[in-house]
Amino acid sequence: MTPPSHYEILGVPTNATVRQIKAAYRKAARATHPDHGGDAAHFHEVTLAYEVLSDPQARQQYDRSYGPPAQVPRAAGTAPGREAGFSSRTGAAGDRAAAAAPAVYVPSYDSAEASAVVPLSVARQQIHGVPRKRGIFGATSRLQREARTVALLAQQIVAVMPSARLINGLHTPGEHGYIDHALLAGYRLALIDSMLLPKGIFRWDGSTLHKDGRVVEPPRLAPAVRRMQDLFPELNVQGWTVIHSPDGNLHEPVVDYARGYDPGGYGPVHVVNAARLVRELKQFLSSGPAPNTVHVPSLARLLAGMHR
Structure with missing residues (x-):
């Protein structure tokens, strides 16, 4: 089985607006937060989904790789059920490289x-x-x-x-x-x-x-x-x-x-x-x-x- 998409985790359509995503996250976060009796792993999934979908750049990158299993080739060495494109984690080295990249302001100061x-x-x-x-x-x-x-x-x-x-x-x-x-x-x-x-x-x-x-x-x-x-x-x-x-x-x-x-x-x-x-x-x-x-x-x- 493939893991649920970020949209499925939050229960929103793929064309959801930022307001819809935020409202869905508030509801899901309250239901899954460990301090309120929820499951920690599920709470982290909900938070990760929101982190990606609420950021225009991250969401665009995610959407490019998002699709049904037949459209998402499995990367070499990827375990079953962890298809490429469904995880934003790149490993410790990739995380450090991304964190060291120049700062990007959201929303942009071009506006x-x-x-x-x-x-x-x-x-x-x-x-x-x-x-x-x-x-x-x-x-x-x-x-x-x-x-x-x-x-x-x-x-x-x-x-x-x-x-x-x-x-x-x-x-x-x-x-x-x-x-x-x-x-x-x-x-x-x-x-x-x-x-x-x-x-x-x-x-x-x-x-x-x-x-x-x-x-x-x-x-x-x-x-x-x-x-x-x-x-x-x-x-x-x-x-x-x-x-x-x-x-x-x-x-x-x-x-x-x-x-x-x-x-x-x-x-x-x-x-x-x-x-x-x-x-x-x-x-x-x-x-x-x-x-x-x-x-x-x-x-x-x-x-x-x-x-x-």
Whole structure:
């Protein structure tokens, strides 16, 4: 059996408008999201279908290869049921090459539509906002770890992904709080908070962080991830909490994972050290369709949410 097409997954005709695709995605995402009792694999299929069909370039490329099985020759070495043309994944090397391609703005700045949302001079900037002093207690430590995270993301992610846009200090939607960092590339959005903790071995089971039998409370990022996914249905939103060590060693502290917990599986928030953060963010941001896209409307909404 051939896998369902992106149109079949969303339940829309092949001539569906962008509005129809968005409405179908909202309905399917609510039904399949793991946080609402859905299946993670099905949710990823729905998200991938939307990522492709909502991007004019990706959709055009997909449509050129879309067709009944008789019209789609199987690539050499392709397993049965995985016909060529039904997957936008090109493998790690292809993902990295696509992510490193020059940034493409959607909608294009050749029209007046994009300029009316965000000036091109602003959209070209890859880093927006800086860690700022908020409150009185713990400000020095917080500013130190936030600045360290900005430097890490700027050097390891932004520098190698022309489409990446780093927005620092977002107001948490509907709450009196902040999201330290948001990283947008293509149709994927990573929300990142941070902690500065001593060296040692920490244990993460998907909900609780432990060290030496004691519970260490990470930032409450999961509600923000869920809220942002609701606000940005066109994006695939996931969260990371990075733990920095005092001496700047990217591989410290060590984060061990409880038996039965899959660190590479779906979860609203991943707890990692700096080295793993870089590895997982590169995989997440580059593996989506059209990772070199700057989605201007999403960028504009994120910029509007920065603290001033």
